[in-house]
Structures are given as C-alpha cells and as structure tokens.
Amino acid sequence: MLPLSLIIAIITASLIITFLMFWLGIKGKTLDDHPVCKKCKYDLSGFNHPLPSPSLKCPECGHPLTSQSNIQVGNKHKNKPLIISSIIILIAIIALPVWASFNYDWTAQKPIWLLRFEAKHPDQFKTSRKSLLQLIGYISIDQTSHAQTLAAFDDAIEMIRNDDVLYDNLWSDVIAHVFEKNLASTEEAEQYAQAFLDSLIVKCRKTVLQDHVIAISIRSNKDRGHIESAAIYLPIEVTAAAGNNKPHNFGEIAGVEHVGFYMNLHLSDQWLGKLPLGEHDLKLNLKFSPSLYDGENKPFAIVHRELNFKVNVISPDQIDTYTSTVKGAEHKAAAENAAKRIKITRQASDDEEENPEYVSLVTTINFNELPAGLAHDVYLSNGEQEKRIGAYTVSKKGKAGHMYHEEVPASFVGEREKLDIILRPHVKIIFESTDQNDFLDETLILKDIKITER
Structure with a gap:
C-alpha cells in the first residue's frame, strides 16, 4: 500500500491538472478577430459605428458598449470534450479517496x-x-x-x-x-494478580460421597479467549476448611495458562473422611504470593480470594437418591455413535528404549451430543486382556475430550495394529465432577481403533 503522503501528493497534482483542463476547455479556441459582446457573445462585426462608443448598446442584450472591457475580440469555441473530460476526472478524484478511505488501513x-x-x-x-x-x-x-x-x-x-x-x-x-x-509497581502487580484470581470461575460439587473426594473445578472465565498468567507465572496455593476441620493446605496448582483451562481439584479422601454425614460449610482460599513465584521482576504482592460453598456429605447407600441412570440398547448405540476423533497413538520414549518391555500409548476420546452423561472407567482391550487407563466424565449437554497417557506392557500391544476401547459405568466417578448427577448405565465398546505411530 502506498504511503499516505504519496497518495495526498498524487491527488493534489491530479486536482491541479484537472482544473487547468477545465479552464482551457471553458476558454476555448479563438475563431476570428470580430468584435463580440462580452455578455451575450453577439457578433458586432456588422456595426457601422466605431467600437467602443459612449452611446452604443448591444442590439441583442442591451449591454453597454462604452469601453473595450465590454467587448471581446474574436468569436470563441468552447472545447466541450475537454470540459466533459475534466468534470469526469474531477468526480473520479473526489470519489476515489472517499472509496479508498473505507478500504485504507488508518490504524x-x-x-x-x-x-x-x-x-x-x-x-x-x-x-x-x-x-x-x-x-x-x-x-x-x-x-x-x-x-x-x-x-x-x-x-x-x-x-x-x-x-x-x-x-x-x-x-x-x-x-x-x-x-x-x-x-509495574507493587500496586499495579497486585491489581493484576487480584484481577486474575477474581476472574477464575470456581465450582464445587454440592453433594459429595463420604470417604471419597470433593470435586472442585477452576477454569478461565471466558469460553473463547482467556485470562492467562502470560506476564507473570501465577501458581496458586489452595487451602480448604470444612465443618470443624482445621484449614488444610492442599498444595499448589499451576496458573491458568491455556485456552479452555479446566481442572478438577480432588480434596483428599482422608480429609473428607473426617466429615460426618450432613451439610457443611466449605471455605476455599486461593492465594498467590511472591514466595510461590520464581521468575525475575517479582511482583511483591500477596493476594487472596476466599470462596464459601455448602457441601452435603452422603453415605454410599444414598447414592441412588442423588443420581439417576439411563439404560437401553438405543441409548447405548447413540452414545457409541457420538464418539468422535478417537485415536490411539504409540509414542517413542526414552523409557521405552531403556525398558523395551513397556510401550507408551496416548488415547484420545471425544463425545458430542450424548443421550445421557457419562461416568465411566476407561479400558484398553486387545481382545484377551484389559488395561484401565482412567475415567471419563461428561454431562449430557457437555462436550469434553479426554486424553490418557499410559505405559502398557509391550506384550499387550504385540504386533497388533488395532485395539478396542471399553467404557464401563462406575457411579462413584460422578462424584469426581462438579455438576453431573446422571449417567448412562451401559458399557460402551469402541472397536478396532487403529494404533498410529508418532
């Protein structure tokens, strides 16, 4: 794109040339040396009186012919093509910048x-x-x-x-x-860290299973675009207290650093086991302090965010009261068809070279438009053996992709090019999510998933 100064210079030069063309077109070409009325252009060559004269007037328009300034020498013919051309060019010169202004990047x-x-x-x-x-x-x-x-x-x-x-x-x-x-001053660093903590969406499961875990999710507050600790790494210290339990430090989680960040923080079963059945207040404290930050240019500020939740601790025999299941071959088939972008990738690793008895597999599973939520254990199967690689939870309306990285015996894969993925319902897994209460009580089998090499 041409520089703005050059564009302005070109437009200015074009305007000067256009006005010159218009003036020449109006001035026209002199055809003879006859005297002509300057007002109406009447040819006065037939007059028998000398011109100019104090008493004469133009017989056509009555304009006084008393001085030479009222008389034009010669009939002139205007150059209409030149006039029309100059008008067209002038319109173009005016229109083009207007059009260009809508397309020029003025940033x-x-x-x-x-x-x-x-x-x-x-x-x-x-x-x-x-x-x-x-x-x-x-x-x-x-x-x-x-x-x-x-x-x-x-x-x-x-x-x-x-x-x-x-x-x-x-x-x-x-x-x-x-x-x-x-x-950044200390005050400005504190403003950023506090805004970052406050921006996080924190959810806690309302109904929890005794001797299990309390599921807490922490994610960025935007579905697209995200708040991230790009400038300063923001590890967060998590402390929780419930009932009569003393506050317990559950350690440190990394800063929210990538799109769609979502994590479940499982407060330990031993800690939860001390809580009696019934409803309790849960106080969660998120803390960032310079002592957690190892980078240069430390923002010397401590910021906190305190959240209060209510959790209802139930016993295993109350599970059916707080959960619901969906069954049936139709729903099972719909769920299996909803599986998308299923991959098993074999990765080369240093451990594999040192210990050839094991291979590294990365399994990716995505579901869309499920007939019911999933709360399933995930297994790899070679037709003879099974290997549990993790759990899969997602609500009916949710869209979630899970990735599992597992070291499996080399004999489990052998020369096989394909493996099956089996998902078996496990109701306790529901309690490892923050808001899911229903699940599909059917075993799903995703057959013959090709093993790709990376």
Missing part, C-alpha cells in the same frame, strides 16, 4: 488514545483487534510514553474484570511488556 495513523479506546470496545469497532495489535507494537518498540504504557496496562486489567466483553488474549501481551520492562 497506523491513529493516536494512542484512539487505539486504546477502540481496543477496549470490540463490540463497537470492527478494527478493535487491529488497534490492539498496533498498540502492542508501539509498546514493544518503546514508541509510547511511560504514562501511555501504564494506561494500556490499566486497560488490560479493566478487560480482565469486564465480563460483558469477550477478552482478547492479546491484552496479556500488553501486561507481559509492562512486566518485562520493569514498569
């Missing part, structure tokens, strides 16, 4: 304040993402002032907290540049 010409405004309003400006990219470009090469960079940082924090607008992950680049350039 690089916009001031910083306008880039920030458009970037914060993706629902109002189609150029919002371009403006954000331009802003990041300016920040990365130090073409913004200290105040402008921190203002963009504040915008990023605002976008994290704004649940009404889709979060564009490019805002994380703004935050990253601020920390990389050591521009």
